Amino acid sequence: MACSYALLNQQDEAFYYLKRSIENGFNDINTIEKDSDLYQLHSHIDWENIIESIKEHNSKTLTEYQLFTKIISLIHLNKSKSIWELCSTHYTDTTDQNNFNKNIESISKLLEKEKIKNTELPKIHPKRSFRYTDKVLNNKISEYDYLIIPNHFRHYVQNLLVKPMGYVIKIQLIEENYQWYLSKITLQNNYFNLLIKLMMN
Structure with a gap:
């Protein structure tokens, strides 16, 4: 208009x-x-x-990648409260904050245990999707998978297995009203899942 x-x-x-x-x-x-x-x-x-x-x-508004790198930095510092403030309203309304804090703490301890520094953050290309209602774009969604291979098994994982086992931090961001927010963060343990599969075979 x-x-x-x-x-x-x-x-x-x-x-x-x-x-x-x-x-x-x-x-x-x-x-x-x-x-x-x-x-x-x-x-x-x-x-x-x-x-x-x-x-x-x-x-005062973060771009998608600025938000992602800020979340990773805060995870390294175990600043769950600061990360909570970056979440979408829908995420905070449907998520228990205590469980959220424990999840961030688990990820932070894992990064510390595996001696992964913030500066070692890889260049990640997110998977993108879009939500439409009546052909009108409502939200853009980006999903980042941040793979962490355990130190003590890293050489063998990289050289012997086609599909590396380890941990995956899954971070989902959503754009609402031209601003990016955290809409989900999970820690997936592929390490033990793959070990079980190998033992069963």
């Missing part, structure tokens, strides 16, 4: 709908600044105020 009114040179209406879009979570400053439909608004006194408000908002 903002673009349509801007093209019609109806600047008051264009700014009204632009502000409404920003209030509803649209804060992609690159798109807003480069959209040729909005060029006529650039000389208006309100334009700089809008751009500054978006920059201020974005400075």
